[in-house]
Amino acid sequence: MPELPEVETVRRGLLPVMEGRRIERAEVRRPDLRWPFPERMAERLTGARVLGLGRRSKYLLLELDTGETLIVHLGMSGRMLVGGQVLGEFHHDVGAAPGPHDHVILDMEGGGRVTFNDARRFGAMDLWPSGDLAGHRLLRSIGPEPLGNGFSADTLAQAFERKAAPIKAALLDQGIVAGLGNIYVSEALARAGISPTRAAGQIGRDQLERLVPAIRQVLEEAIEAGGSSLRDHRQANGELGYFQHAFRVYDQEGNPCRTEGCPGTIRRIVQSGRSTYYCPDCQR
DNA sequence: CTTGGGACCTGTGAGC
DNA sequence: TGCTCACAGGTCCCAA
Numbered sequence: 001m002p003e004l005p006e007v008e009t010v011r012r013g014l015l016p017v018m019e020g021r022r023i024e025r026a027e028v029r030r031p032d033l034r035w036p037f038p039e040r041m042a043e044r045l046t047g048a049r050v051l052g053l054g055r056r057s058k059y060l061l062l063e064l065d066t067g068e069t070l071i072v073h074l075g076m077s078g079r080m081l082v083g084g085q086v087l088g089e090f091h092h093d094v095g096a097a098p099g100p101h102d103h104v105i106l107d108m109e110g111g112g113r114v115t116f117n118d119a120r121r122f123g124a125m126d127l128w129p130s131g132d133l134a135g136h137r138l139l140r141s142i143g144p145e146p147l148g149n150g151f152s153a154d155t156l157a158q159a160f161e162r163k164a165a166p167i168k169a170a171l172l173d174q175g176i177v178a179g180l181g182n183i184y185v186s187e188a189l190a191r192a193g194i195s196p197t198r199a200a201g202q203i204g205r206d207q208l209e210r211l212v213p214a215i216r217q218v219l220e221e222a223i224e225a226g227g228s229s230l231r232d233h234r235q236a237n238g239e240l241g242y243f244q245h246a247f248r249v250y251d252q253e254g255n256p257c258r259t260e261g262c263p264g265t266i267r268r269i270v271q272s273g274r275s276t277y278y279c280p281d282c283q284r
Numbered sequence: 285c286t287t288g289g290g291a292c293c294t295g296t297g298a299g300c
Numbered sequence: 301t302g303c304t305c306a307c308a309g310g311t312c313c314c315a316a
Contacts, residue, residue: 002309034292034312058310076310077294101294120293122310138311165287174311181309230309272288275307 002074004179005222017112018050025107038127057178069130075122083113153208160200168196186277188215190249195283196276249277
């Protein structure tokens with residue numbers, strides 16, 4: 001589930017149970033996810049108060065009153081389950097026995113339970129001094145936030161200068177712009193009318209000027225919709241995101257293009273091993 | 285430096 | 301029903 005809009009949705013969902021509250025108990029049920037957990041993670045979390053919940057790119061940042069920040073990445077399949085509610089796609093009850101792939105459980109002051117569940121374990125957690133987050137190896141080379149002031153046609157033009165890689169790959173590069181993933185790159189390029197196969201360095205200024213608002217709009221609309229919930233839809237309930245219904249091209253192979261007046265059909269191609277969806281007629 | 289491919293994992297759905 | 305295969309929202313690391 002996790003590109004920028006999904007992570008932002010998770011962050012907002014965690015606020016009511018975590019913000020300002022102490023972690024009364026932390027249970028770490030395995031030694032690692034993608035990498036080993038930090039030393040004594042459970043002890044360092046237990047008793048800490050969560051001062052605030054932030055986000056940088058696709059990373060959740062839980063600032064603790066111990067001077068450290070818990071950095072969380074959801075990988076491909078990571079979810080934050082909140083006791084009694086759903087953030088992600090599973091139902092979860094406080095007091096229930098941990099389910100498969102429930103790797104970290106945080107029992108919060110106030111009775112909330114937050115469970116990190118990640119079947120594929122591409123996710124990650126680390127603890128790092130709050131004053132030096134930008135120095136963390138996973139955060140230090142991340143590009144501008146697309147919804148922030150540091151992102152513009154100028155910054156894109158500079159980053160794309162003489163780049164031969166296809167723009168699809170360039171936009172997936174977190175060092176160029178933060179937070180885009182496979183879904184929203186396809187969606188943004190569709191909105192901007194740019195072919196995903198074009199070399200990034202060959203994109204004209206006029207198209208870059210269209211691309212920036214296209215990226216912003218698709219992310220903002222997705223956040224507004226609570227993100228996208230793909231597959232695994234059995235536990236339908238009001239907490240699920242619904243932006244997947246607004247996809248113009250992602251997972252729409254063979255469907256007619258939704259652009260006004262365009263006769264095209266959505267195609268699926270593979271670029272550096274990953275699916276790209278686009279309309280060959282209105283994306284140039 | 286740039287680019288593409290492999291690797292890390294488990295689960296699901298389609299097709300036979 | 302059961303098997304195999306392709307594919308899945310990420311990204312690090314390494315070879316060319």
